Amino acid sequence: MSTLPQERRVVTAIPGPKSQELQSRRTASVAAGVGSVMPVFAARADGGIVEDVDGNRFIDFGSGIAVTTVGASAEAVVRRASAQLADFTHTCFMVTPYEGYVEVAEQLAELTPGDHAKKSALFNSGAEAVENAVKIARAYTKRTAVVVFDHGYHGRTNLTMALTSKNMPYKQGFGPFAPEVYRVPVAYGYRWPTGAENAGAEASAQAIEQINKQIGAENVAAIIIEPVLGEGGFIEPAKGFLPAIRQFASDNGIVFVADEIQSGFCRTGQWFACEDEGIVPDLITTAKGIAGGLPLSAVTGRAEIMDAAHSGGLGGTYGGNPVACAGALGAIETMRELDLNAKAKRIEEVMKPRLTAMQEKYDIIGDVRGRGAMIAVELVKSGTKEPNPEATAQIAKACHAEGVLVLTTGTYGNVVRFLPPLVIGEELLTDGLEVLEAAFAAL
Template sequence: MTAIPQERRVVTAIPGPKSQELQARRTATVAGGVGSVLPVFTARAGGGIIEDVDGNRLIDFGSGIAVTSVGASAEAVVRRASAQLADFTHTCFMVTPYEGYVEVCEALAELTPGDHAKKSALFNSGAEAVENAVKVARSYTGRQAVVVFDHGYHGRTNLTMALTAKNMPYKHGFGPFAPEVYRVPVAYGYRWPTGAENAGAEASAQAIDMISKQVGAENVAAIIIEPVLGEGGFIEPAKGFLPAIAEFARENGIVFVADEIQSGFCRTGQWFACEDEGVVPDLITTAKGIAGGLPLAAVTGRAEIMDAVHSGGLGGTYGGNPVACAGALGSIETMKELDLNAKARRIEEVMKGRLATMQEKYPAIGDIRGRGAMIAIELVKDPATKEPDAAAAGALAKACHAEGLLVLTCGTYGNVLRFLPPLVIGEDLLNEGLDILEQAFAGV
């Protein structure tokens, strides 16, 4: 495995001629509904760099949407997955089990919040994990209703589309959706009518009131929330909100589910984002950062809740694939060895410092938020009215891409630039990426 030079290099237009050639082949055979942020075709990637087929090297501020936290070719992930590949690729854990699956469940029991007895089930994707968390909660409580929040994103399957707040592009034209899903307000500090300082208390009171009146707490199987809302715009619920909702769930026998698919595994500078306010979920869903880029997801929770499902009620042919499990063990090894929580906190320090300086110059930056290496800026037409500026987000992303910096947008209003660098990115690359962003602001 040759290490990729950790330096940006732009030698052609982006996308270059070879990427454009591949794009033409793609257009002929790949379904149009599958989009791409930037049609540069990857040749190799590692550290903080993505190298394309034309020899351009892009600084990676996306991590494949928070997946390659340890880098896209981390030594321990490659080593362990390769060794497993040589032994066997698959037996199906439901047919003849293997140790790797058990080891991942042991690691999850150790790393997830709370010191209660825990058990896990492994799946392929974040949406599958969320869907199975709902199955477990319904089985355990004997109830049906599921409560989710404004700006939340939980996946693209039928049930998780119902749980997701945003229509385009996730839900549009795909209904009817699963029933018994109820949406309540979240403490979005920047846009809370009476100010961020009141958002935690007021939003939790509103949400609890709506659940009690419109659904009935005794009918609710699960309350599901992302401790930092990802696709909705990297919204950190205002302080006090999560503990209040978790407490309400506890008092009413409702399973409290933390969807840590984007925010988990050192991304926010802690193993899991819900640790920030000491919230201990009943169930926690993980995927993305868990396995260094291999498809793996998990539901981990209180042993008595996880064991409520009848034998054979949880599973799937590929769930907890042995190669993906090996990748996860390599990923966790890397996170511990390199102390990637500390790395994430340092990324936050550098990014927030630089972004605050930019905000002084460019009032279009309405809000800087997030934790660890999960940072975002919300762009507005006017700081006074906070009118969302999706066009500015798009233009800035495009300008960054042209200079060899991969950034992603998000947000319910499409006006948020989100930054998800690999946690192993070098500080020089991080600063160079921020230089490019600053130049993009000057140009746009």
């Protein structure tokens, strides 16, 4: 039961005076390279609401970028993490292990796709998980090349910047990047030259041809893909694309890695988005929604692949922190008890028809897409498919001013994405959509 009133409330200009005061302190002490979507400072968050220091309450359509799936202060997460805090905060699993880490690994083995024997290694961030998946795949295959896809995003470390396709703001000025990374086409239906209906078959054929000709399948350690591409614009690869790439990986001894950092843990209405087309990855990377807001990530996969790295080759001081593991067990408990997969599907049932109706009314909405509570609209210039990042920024700003926290995304900066907590009330969803529609009408 939420302690924070679940209603939108705007009582000051956005940002309010206390946020402005904090902003001036921030400017003096925080590096300029760390950006923020909104210049308001959070004081409390729960359910579908974020309250700022000035008492404004925002409908949360961002979940801290798909993290607070179970809400920002879920009872089971708070209870378990608090109990762990009282026992110990850290011993380092590589020094003296503890049960929570093992229990998270057991849960991941049970929840992730496939009935093969699985093992996990725990880390702190999504980028760390992806980087370690590459290490594991290279150790297992004794190969070096890594294949990624147009519009993909995998993190901000040196290797994961190389894997990421978008230059600004993620890569600009930060090179040189790690070698042996190769990028191939993805089936972006809305923008596929011969139409969405051909994208799956044509893009997979192009990708496979490029791998064979430019790299050589026998040199590829891993193929890494987000089953729904997050920062690229919530792109669902056209049907048939993922199964074709998966089959190619299997046929050529390549480790297939599903990057489920943004799409995992009930976000799309299934435990993991790759389940939609029956994909069973060799390795799966998770973070974000895994621990109710505490920093935790994981690589889970086939036992024989996970065991390929030598003892001591995987780890990190904080990896699988005991408090974060307790939070993860609380988050998974909440997902099961509240059937958050069903709640994600219900969010789609509420949002998709409203957004599709807006698309019919406003011709700057080129595409409505996504699954579950991972939904987006792509904005274009009227009568074209030319990206419209200016309108996207205006829509977001108008929503923020009225107390709705929305995020933008996309390779072209022209996608408004919706990632509400799965515990959000339907009246908040509806209210937020009305604010969004008013923003389109005003534009």
